[in-house]
């Protein structure tokens with residue numbers, strides 16, 4: 487392997503795996519740090535962790551273990567994949583993980599750029615925009631686990647690290663990779679780099695050629711395969727047919743619109759935080775309901791911010807999240823056991839729960855359903871998944887994903 491990616495959640499991992507695959511790399515997504523060496527010849531490996539919202543020490547420990555495994559596979563460059571909305575808390579985990587990785591790798595500079603222009607995320611003057619909104623007005627201020635209340639990434643990162651935080655502005659980035667390299671400070675630093683167009687990310691990728699550690703959303707990988715002579719390619723796909731289900735634990739704006747659209751035309755079951763915490767619904771009763779439906783049903787806990795906030799105040803943030811994630815995890819396992827082979831999942835944490843429930847080890851990357859979301863197959867099994875980040879995809883995403891899995895569309 488040439489490039490190793492440590493992704494802080496499972497949807498983010500398939501997002502960047504798609505970017506690398508479309509840029510011509512042979513890539514696989516590993517669920518957690520594998521015990522054994524990677525099989526086959528790969529250009530890049532993406533290790534998917536659940537470290538975005540884990541306690542800081544756990545996130546650091548898991549990231550270092552992933553880094554060591556990737557180095558043992560021959561990787562010369564490590565990418566720390568974080569969310570394009572820089573999801574984190576004042577404690578971390580982005581800053582502490584980067585510090586630990588930089589020390590392990592002997593990195594002097596860490597270029598940091600979460601921009602993903604195709605999905606509306608741009609970094610300008612150190613501030614992160616989602617479409618025409620600053621991050622803290624984009625809906626991300628209401629995120630159930632990592633509310634983002636400041637759009638100034640220099641300030642957000644500085645609160646999480648003891649390293650100095652520098653900035654390379656858009657005017658420099660527009661001059662290309664050499665200008666970016668020349669703008670890096672003398673002293674060691676984490677460096678927020680502006681990017682508003684894909685061309686900026688290609689320039690950053692080129693500038694990162696000699697950097698052992700970089701950090702960003704999937705956009706940071708756009709230009710990396712070309713550094714190794716790769717040319718763009720379309721990932722292949724063998725259709726998977728069979729019963730399907732949609733599982734949504736994401737409360738993000740885009741997901742709520744997708745849930746509303748899908749529920750209007752398909753059987754849909756809402757799991758409330760109250761029912762999950764009280765055990766009033768169980769994976770067994772949900773599985774029974776799913777199997778009894780015609781077509782492809784939806785099970786969702788997606789709710790408006792005020793509903794989520796009320797649940798968190800009543801039960802505690804972690805308790806509500808764990809109860810719901812546990813249900814989705816067990817439900818997915820029960821359904822696959824009964825022959826379900828197409829599973830669309832909405833939400834990063836929810837995807838982590840589902841993939842863990844399915845005991846998937848390696849995911850093979852197929853073509854894109856939407857920007858940032860590929861269809862994936864559990865290696866060695868006839869099970870297709872779509873792991874959708876909360877805010878990705880248009881309103882018809884669930885339908886599109888289910889059709890693509892079958893080779894339609």
Ligand SMILES: Nc1ncnc2c1ncn2[C@@H]1O[C@H](COP(=O)(O)OP(=O)(O)OP(=O)(O)O)[C@@H](O)[C@H]1O
Nearest residue numbers: 736737738759787789807810833834835836875876
């Ligand atoms: N009704 C609810 N009440 C309280 N918490 C909820 C509710 N529904 C879901 N949750 C929790 O909110 C969290 C949603 O996070 P998740 O990562 O799955 O979605 P997301 O944040 O929209 O996606 P992404 O991280 O990809 O942007 C999960 O931990 C989930 O269990």
Ligand SMILES: O=C(O)[C@@H](O)C(=O)CO
Nearest residue numbers: 498501569570703834875
């Ligand atoms: O970068 C993104 O926005 C996504 O890949 C993601 O990580 C959301 O969970």
